[in-house]
Amino acid sequence: GAVVSQHPSRVICKSGTSVKIECRSLDFQATTMFWYRQFPKQSLMLMATSNEGSKATYEQGVEKDKFLINHASLTLSTLTVTSAHPEDSSFYICSGSRGLNTEAFFGQGTRLTVV
């Protein structure tokens, strides 16, 4: 299988600051990347889909100005949580695929805690 790496694995930030999470495909070109959010003891909710070089498509209810997604290269997508608040504390997981019609591979996740 292919490898997707997320960084950092854990991050603590102060309320009001922004934090960036990176998602890298290490051994393949990820044309499409997905970002998910998981609240404690809950399932993964799809936040957005991003295609390299295009604007991300956000799911209903996800604030695009709050969660900025950049997919500027075929191996890197970033999620920036802007003006973070404690309610943004969550587990964020990305996945990447070579295209929409191919298998997606998941990163190991990033646990964000906003204090």
Place this chain on the structure above:
Amino acid sequence: AQSVTQLGSHVSVSEGALVLLRCNYSSSVPPYLFWYVQYPNQGLQLLLKYTSAATLVKGINGFEAEFKKSETSFHLTKPSAHMSDAAEYFCAVSEGGSSASKIIFGSGTRLSIRP
């Protein structure tokens, strides 16, 4: 719209006993179906997937699942539970084709193993 329903948020079995985790799906097109496992504070690991080939799918760690179109089910089984199987399990669906990598998750089932 596609969705999956996992029956039972928590399943507890004795070590050595049969594991059965239930999943029903809803899809207007032939679906791709997945089972993922998540260990505490970790990302997702793909256990197995159904992509319209054989209806009985064998995965890693001795797990298997059977696609039953008439019942719209994709239950996960393992003949003999091991302590290391304790984790959260997610059933998931995608449309396949051009949306194969856009995955929608069920609510999850936490599997506990009694000694």
